Amino acid sequence: MHQRDPLSWCCSLMYHTLAAQCLRFPAHILSHPRPMRDTSKHRPALEDLPDSVFDAWLASRKVPGHDGNLLVPGAQRALNTANTRLALFVTRRTSYAFLKSLWSLNPLRTTLMVSLNIARSLFPAIRGYSQALIVDELYALIASDSFTWSRLLCLLFMEVFRRLLEGSLDAIAASNERVVLESARFYIEYKQMEHRVRLDVPTLTDPTVRDLLQESDLFSRSFSGTGFGFLSPLDFLQIISLSTEILSHLFLIISLTSCPSQCGILILSILSALLPTFLSWYNVPVNPPDPRTTTKEARAADRLEKMRNLAYSDSYRPEIALFGLGEWILKSWSSARRVILEAEATQPYQTSHLAQYNLTELITAVQNIPLLFLLKSSSTCLGSITVYRTSIQSIIYASRGLVTTTQMAFQGIFLMSAFCASLELKPRLQPKDQDPIQYVQKPGGVSLDVKGLSYSYPGSAEPALKNISLSVGAGETLAIVGLNGSGKSTLAKVLLRILDFDKGSLNVNGVDIRLLDPSDYHKHTSAVFQGFSKFNSTVKENVGFGNIEKVGYRPAITQAVHLAEADGLVRSLPKGLMTVLETPGFDSISYPGMMGYNHQQRHGLSGGEWQRVAIARAFMRATEPEVDLLVFDEPKLMLTSSLDAHAQSQIFDTITKISKTPTGERLKTVIFITHRLSTARRADKVAMMENGTITEFGSHEELLAKDGSYASLYRASI
Numbered sequence: 001m002h003q004r005d006p007l008s009w010c011c012s013l014m015y016h017t018l019a020a021q022c023l024r025f026p027a028h029i030l031s032h033p034r035p036m037r038d039t040s041k042h043r044p045a046l047e048d049l050p051d052s053v054f055d056a057w058l059a060s061r062k063v064p065g066h067d068g069n070l071l072v073p074g075a076q077r078a079l080n081t082a083n084t085r086l087a088l089f090v091t092r093r094t095s096y097a098f099l100k101s102l103w104s105l106n107p108l109r110t111t112l113m114v115s116l117n118i119a120r121s122l123f124p125a126i127r128g129y130s131q132a133l134i135v136d137e138l139y140a141l142i143a144s145d146s147f148t149w150s151r152l153l154c155l156l157f158m159e160v161f162r163r164l165l166e167g168s169l170d171a172i173a174a175s176n177e178r179v180v181l182e183s184a185r186f187y188i189e190y191k192q193m194e195h196r197v198r199l200d201v202p203t204l205t206d207p208t209v210r211d212l213l214q215e216s217d218l219f220s221r222s223f224s225g226t227g228f229g230f231l232s233p234l235d236f237l238q239i240i241s242l243s244t245e246i247l248s249h250l251f252l253i254i255s256l257t258s259c260p261s262q263c264g265i266l267i268l269s270i271l272s273a274l275l276p277t278f279l280s281w282y283n284v285p286v287n288p289p290d291p292r293t294t295t296k297e298a299r300a301a302d303r304l305e306k307m308r309n310l311a312y313s314d315s316y317r318p319e320i321a322l323f324g325l326g327e328w329i330l331k332s333w334s335s336a337r338r339v340i341l342e343a344e345a346t347q348p349y350q351t352s353h354l355a356q357y358n359l360t361e362l363i364t365a366v367q368n369i370p371l372l373f374l375l376k377s378s379s380t381c382l383g384s385i386t387v388y389r390t391s392i393q394s395i396i397y398a399s400r401g402l403v404t405t406t407q408m409a410f411q412g413i414f415l416m417s418a419f420c421a422s423l424e425l426k427p428r429l430q431p432k433d434q435d436p437i438q439y440v441q442k443p444g445g446v447s448l449d450v451k452g453l454s455y456s457y458p459g460s461a462e463p464a465l466k467n468i469s470l471s472v473g474a475g476e477t478l479a480i481v482g483l484n485g486s487g488k489s490t491l492a493k494v495l496l497r498i499l500d501f502d503k504g505s506l507n508v509n510g511v512d513i514r515l516l517d518p519s520d521y522h523k524h525t526s527a528v529f530q531g532f533s534k535f536n537s538t539v540k541e542n543v544g545f546g547n548i549e550k551v552g553y554r555p556a557i558t559q560a561v562h563l564a565e566a567d568g569l570v571r572s573l574p575k576g577l578m579t580v581l582e583t584p585g586f587d588s589i590s591y592p593g594m595m596g597y598n599h600q601q602r603h604g605l606s607g608g609e610w611q612r613v614a615i616a617r618a619f620m621r622a623t624e625p626e627v628d629l630l631v632f633d634e635p636k637l638m639l640t641s642s643l644d645a646h647a648q649s650q651i652f653d654t655i656t657k658i659s660k661t662p663t664g665e666r667l668k669t670v671i672f673i674t675h676r677l678s679t680a681r682r683a684d685k686v687a688m689m690e691n692g693t694i695t696e697f698g699s700h701e702e703l704l705a706k707d708g709s710y711a712s713l714y715r716a717s718i
Contacts, residue, residue, distance in 0.1 A: 053093050054421040056086045057212065060414045073214040076411050087410060090417040098420060105183040113180050116173040121241035123166050125248035128390040130159050182341050185223040186334075191423065192220040193333055196311045197326035200427040200518065201493075202500045204314060205458045209425065215418035217312075222415065242402040246395055300339035306536055307333035318498045319533045319545070322522050323621065328548045429500055429518045436517035439524060442509055444474035445659070445669035446524065446628040448495060453504030455494060464490045466693045468504065472685065474628075475659070475666025479683035480673045481710070487692040488673045489530040492633050495671065497521050526621040527631040530673075532614035536583040539570060542613050543577075546620030556620065563623070563654050564616035569609050579603050581613075615651060622668075623658055630655065632672040652682060677714045686710065 050056040060077050063069040077083045103110045134155045196213065203209055307329050310316050320326060430436070453468040465487050472478050480488045493499040494506070497518045506513045508521070526546065535542045543560055544551030551557075557577065561570055573579040582602035605613070615632075622630050632655070652672075659668040672683070680686050681700040688696035688703065688710040696703050696710050703710040 050086065050089060052421070053090055053417050054212075054424070056090050056093075057215075057414060057417040057421055058208070060086050060417070061211075070211075073211045074218050077414055079407075079410060083410075087413045090413050094416060094420045098416065102184050102187070105187055106180050109176050109180050113173070113177050116169060116176070117241045118244060120166075120169060120173060121244035122248050124245055124394045125251070125391065126162070127166075128394070130155075130162055131390065134159060181223070182344070186337060186341060188220050188223050188419075189337065190330070190334060192217060192419070193308070193311050194330055195423055195425065197320060197329050198427065199425060200321055200429045201314075201317050201498055202428040203425060204317065207458075212418050212422050212425075215415050216422040219412070219415035219419040222412065242398045242405065245398045246402065250391075250395065294343070297339060297343045300336040300343075304333060304336040304340060307336065309536065315531070316533045316535070318493065318529055319617075321498060321518065322496060322525065322527060323546055323548060323617075324519060324522060325545060325548055328551070427518070429497060431515050431517070434515070436520065437511060437515045439516055439520045440509060440511075441524060441626060441628060442474060444666045445476075447474045447509055448472040448669070449505075449507040449510075450495075451505050453494065453501050453506060455490065455499065455501045462692075463502075464692055465494065465501070466691075468694055470685075470687055470694060470697055472669060472671070474509075475669055476684040477656075477659070477670040477672075477682070478685045478687060479680035480671065480687045480689060481675065481677060481680050481713070482689035486689040488689055489633050490692075491689070492527070492631050492671065492673055493529075496525055496527055496629075496631055524627055525629045525631065526618045526627050528611075528614050528618045528633060530633040532611070532617075534581070534583050534610055536581070538578050538580050539573065539613065540577040542581060543616045543620060546617035547624065550620065557616075559623070560616040560619040563619040563658070564612050565650050565654075566609075566612040566616050569605075569612055573603055574601075581605060619654075619658075622655075628668055630659065630668055630670045632670075634672065634674055652679060656682075677710075677717045688713075 050059055060083055061070045061075075063071060064078055064080065071077070199209075204213075310320065310325070310329050311333075320329070448471070450468055450470045453465060454463050455465040456463045468491060470478075480491065482488055490499065494501050497513060497516070508516065513521070535545060540554075540557055541551060543557050544553075546560065547556065554577070561567060561577075570576055580602045582604040618630070618632070621627055655670055655672075659670050660666055670683075672679070674680055683700070685698065686696075686700055686703055687694050688708075690709060696706060696708050698706075704714065
């Protein structure tokens with residue numbers, strides 16, 4: 001009966017816990033959370049439950065006694081009544097669906113893992129009881145003549161058999177648990193990466209969303225055992241195992257304690273067990289040696305870090321969205337992650353605390369024989385003393401682990417809430433109230449109609465764009481000119497659907513742009529941004545990212561390089577297209593024990609050389625027939641003379657060539673931003689911007705005739 005009760009209790013506990021959590025995860029949580037530091041409208045009162053998991057997560061970050069202040073992402077939540085209620089709310093809302101998704105990855109293995117962990121938690125108590133029987137037989141051999149060798153041999157045989165069985169179950173459990181954990185780790189990290197690359201710039205500029213994603217990332221990393229101090233949700237099994245172990249030892253001790261003399265021995269055993277426990281707190285753990293890393297693993301780890309850098313860096317976000325790099329990033333990350341997981345599978349596996357006891361326990365128990373001679377008048381047997389000492393010590397260790405694990409689990413609940421809430425985030429540029437309208441390509445390029453458009457950056461009191469109105473016909477060329485800070489680059493990002501707008505309207509081919517799926521619209525555009533991306537990769541990939549489907553097609557890359565007038569640059573590089581470019585702010589990672597892998601030497605480029613690479617990237621897609629809109633934002637580098645006048649003229653000749661047929665018919669609409677008005681005169685229309693608004697709009701000749709700001713600027717430039 002003593003072996004069935006704890007197991008029945010654990011099974012009952014798991015059943016009722018999961019039954020209480022059978023609530024569906026709400027689908028309306030985080031369509032468009034807004035940046036707010038004053039969280040009084042989002043934070044539930046103590047007597048009220050929050051409306052969503054996002055609200056519960058936000059409320060948990062409140063600094064006690066400081067209304068309006070929030071904990072930094074990753075900070076520990078106070079263990080108080082309010083946070084406990086929030087944790088219970090999150091558990092009810094998310095844990096069932098979350099655990100079900102993990103269980104569905106490996107149903108049989110996950111069920112086996114739970115069963116084996118519960119069974120293994122009973123081993124210490126059974127071990128102690130078995131050793132007590134052996135010690136009693138040894139004492140009988142010493143203290144009396146009624147000893148039977150057959151009984152002792154039988155007990156010893158059972159002890160050896162028990163240890164072999166226990167070791168086999170430990171090995172099976174460790175191997176099975178590794179498979180389950182690796183599947184869970186890959187699933188969680190993939191979901192995190194997948195959602196991250198699909199969020200757009202407006203969503204990521206929200207400070208509350210950024211905090212949410214940071215804690216979600218901590219939750220994802222907790223599965224990898226990267227030492228953040230938080231509990232991986234799969235380790236909830238440890239709480240059940242520790243609780244079962246403590247109960248089994250308590251049951252064994254209570255069953256053996258029936259008289260005052262045994263109570264005295266119990267107290268003495270408690271005191272003797274506490275001293276080594278206290279001393280063990282001061283032991284310094286010895287870290288195992290770092291495993292050696294092969295060339296394949298080092299390259300995979302380097303690739304993995306590159307993909308994470310692409311997914312998480314804001315500087316790459318516009319081009320990831322415009323060129324549709326999300327799926328490629330996920331595919332590359334998945335491939336590298338599998339290599340790392342396969343390598344980790346061959347490393348020694350550290351078993352759980354349940355297998356930390358060994359044969360020295362039996363030797364220690366025999367050392368208690370002199371104590372029994374001192375207590376010869378007591379009715380307590382030596383086996384009871386052995387059980388007391390081993391069980392009490394096990395209870396102390398398990399209780400300490402249970403407290404620590406429970407504290408981490410409390411913090412982990414809120415990280416899980418961040419992860420679950422982040423999965424409900426919807427990109428703000430996605431159509432909100434209806435299904436997206438499919439982009440319809442029309443002959444001659446895209447037409448744009450802008451009326452009363454305004455936009456302010458988050459947290460800025462002054463609008464970046466004010467009451468913008470313009471019209472661009474299909475196949476026309478528009479030049480946007482003006483001084484620095486006048487809003488030209490911001491307008492370009494709005495027209496490309498990288499940024500949203502606050503007021504006004506923007507129609508594309510007669511359709512409201514907010515009704516189009518941004519990813520569908522981006523397939524028909526290509527651009528060079530003012531702050532273009534410098535990818536930590538080869539020249540081939542830096543160019544090929546402009547058309548990810550042809551990133552491995554060398555003729556297409558060679559053609560794009562030629563159109564960008566970058567042939568001479570590529571020939572001057574040590575390895576041509578395969579030269580790895582040096583990117584400021586990104587360092588490759590070195591790994592202990594790395595075997596024969598040296599990171600490729602990186603080559604630095606000047607500003608003008610980088611610009612040619614960025615233009616070639618834009619030309620990778622610009623020549624495709626489905627592309628209707630080309631945008632070239634040049635001021636950042638044109639001001640530093642990165643490209644001379646002759647090079648600019650050649651590139652604009654190329655733009656004109658690919659935007660028209662050989663007979664002169666228009667194929668693509670072109671927008672370019674420039675400070676050089678000699679270039680602007682080549683456009684069909686010119687927009688003069690000042691202080692975030694368009695002050696003059698018309699052809700070059702019309703604006704000169706007005707003799708306004710544009711005419712003055714033009715005369716000053718010649």
